[in-house]
Amino acid sequence: MNRNRIGALTSTATLLAICAAVHSIADAQQSNVKSDQQPSFTQGEAQTDITKLYQWTGNNPRTANVGTIKSADGAEWTVPAKTHFKSATKAADLYNEANGVEPDGIADVDLEAIPLLDAGGDEIFTVYVFGDNYFEFYVNGKLLAVDAVPMTPFNSSVIRFKANRPFTVGIMGVDWEERLGLGFEKFRGASFHQGDAGLVAVIKNTTGETVAITDANWKAQTFYTAPLKTKKCLVLKGGIRDSSRCSTEDAADGTSYFAAHWPIPENWAAADFDDSDWPNAKTFTNEFVGVDNKPAYTNFTDLFDDSKTDAQFIWSSSLVHDNLVLMRTTIGK
Template sequence: MNRRAPRMLRSTAALLTVFAAFPSVTHAQSPDVTNDQKPSFTQGEAQTDIIKLFKWTGSNPRTANVGTIKASDGTEWTVPAKTHFQSAPRAADLYNEANGVTPDGIDNVDLEAIPAINAGGDELFTGYVFGDNYFEFYVNGKLLAVDPVPMTPFNSNIIRFKANRPFTVGIMGVDWEERLGLGFEQFRGAPFHQGDAGLVAVIKDAAGETIAITDRSWKAQTFYTAPLKTKDCLVLRGAIRDSSNCSTEDTADGTAYFAAHWPIPPNWAAVDFDDRGWPNAVTFTNDFVGVDNKPAYTNFTDLFDAPRADAHFIWTSSLVHDNLVLMRTTVGKQQDQ
C-alpha cells in the first residue's frame, strides 16, 4: 500500500506498539519452533523464473509477478512468496473492482449465495478479510480460500465455512512487490518506493455475533523481510525478527539492497503447531495504515469497526519491511466468548 503520512511519525507510533507486543516469558519449544533461526540473505533483484500471476489495467495499474532468487548460502527463494494463487479456491468478493463487485455496504451483500466450505464441523461461520495485499485463509490446517487479487485493486473478501469450536485460524499475508526480491514498488514515478502492509479480519457465527477479530492476541511472525539497506539493521533475538529500525526511505537506486528469508514450517496452520515462541501481533490504526480512500474497507466500517467489536489492523514489527507474515489464533468455545 502507498504511504501518505510522515514516515517519522509512523515509525515512532509503530515502535511503541512493537515493544509492548513482544513476549516477556520464554517457553520450552516443540520441534515446530526454532527460536534462534538465522536468516538467509539475498542481495539485488530476482531475475529468474518470473511468472505473471495477475494484471490490473484499471486505475493504479499494477502487475503481480512472482520469481525466484538465490541466496549467498545457495538457498533458492520464491519472492515475494510461494502461494496457492494458481491452484486454490478464490475467496468470495465482499468488494472487488476487478470483478465489478462494488456494494455500498454489507446490507447489499447476499451472503446466502456464497457456498460454505467444509472445514470439519457443523457450525456455520463467516469470515471477512481486508488484506494489503494478499492473503490465504486456513482453518485447522486446511486451506479454505485465497485472495483473488494479489496486489491491486484493493479488495475485501468473504469466507463462509463450517467448523466446530474451538478452531484454529491461520492467515498468510503477503505485501506484494514490483521489484521482486527487493520489497520495492513503483509509486508516483519512484521506482524504488517502500510500500506497506496490514490485515484486518472479523469472524461471525450463524447468529451474526462477532466471535473473533484481529487484535494483539494473535500470533504473527515474518518470513521475508525487505528492503534492507544494511543487514545489520535487523534485530534478531530468539524468535524476534524486528525490522522496525531499518530505513523506510525511498531511494533512486535500491538494486544493491538486501532481503532476509526464513523457511516456512510445513504445518504452521495446524491446530497442534506450537506458536508460543512467536511474537504477538502488532496493531496499527486505520489512519496509520491509510485506508480512508479504500472503499473495499470504508464501505464496511460498521463491520470492521463495530463499536463493541472493533477489529484492528495487525502485522509484525514493521508494516514496511515485513512482506510475508504468518498469523494465527484459536477461536474458543461458545461459553468462552
C-alpha cells in the first residue's frame, strides 16, 4: 500500500474518530439538557413576522398579535408563544362574552351538549378552566383543545374528554402582550404596563366528584420572561427560573428592556416526561389575581371555590413577568 493511501486512510480514520467524539459529546449534552439551561436574551420590541391571531372589538378592545424576535446568540423566538390557536379544536365556552355565551351559573350550562374528546380511555371527565390569558390543554401528550380567546374578553372554558387513570394533564399558559417581545401591554393610557397572569382549573368525573384541582402540587416551569429592566434581577439556579425579584413598575419607555427565553421540550406534555427538576407551582389568591369583576369566574365560584375542594390560581414564580408557563400533574397515580 502506498504512502499516500496510508495517509488518506489515517486522515479518514482520524476524521471519523473526531466526528464520533463530537456526536458523543452532543448526545451527552442533550441527555443532560434540563431546566438548568441558560436563557437566551433579547432586547427591545419584536419587529418581524407580526400577524394578527384575534381581535376583540367590544368593551376594552384588544388585538392578539404574534411576532418573532432574534436573540444575541442568533436564535429566533416567537412571542409571546408558538400556539395552535389557528389549527386546534377550540374549547367549548363556559362563559364567553365574545360569543354571547353568558350563563349566570353552572346550572345554566348544558354539559351534555359539550363535544366529548378522546384522550384514549373509557372514563369521562370534565375540566373547567379560567385562564389569564390563554391556555392549551393536553392529556398524555395529546392536545385536546385550546382557549377560544387569546387575550380579551376574559372568558372561561369547559372540556369533556375520555381517558383512563392514571393520566397526565399538561397545560400551556400564556399571558398575552401588546408590546411583542417586551411583555408589556397597553392599559388605561399607559403604553408600557406590566400585566399579570394566572390559571385555575377543576376536573370532575361523571358523578360530579372532583378528581383534580390546580394547587401547589402541580409542576410549573417558565419559558419566556419579560419585561426585565435588568438581566440581573433573574435568579437562575438549577431548575429555578425566578423572576419574582424583578421590578413590576410600569415604564415611561420600556423599549430597551430585556426578555429571557428557553426552548420548550418537544414531549413536555407526555406522561413519561421527566419534570422532576421543575419547581412546584406557586399559588395566588383570588384577590391577588383580581377576578372580582370578571363574571367568567365569579359566576362559577361554587365550582372554582368549592369549600371542600377549593381550586387555586397557579403560575410560576411571577404572575407579572412569566409570560409562557408549562404546567403538569398526574391524576390517579
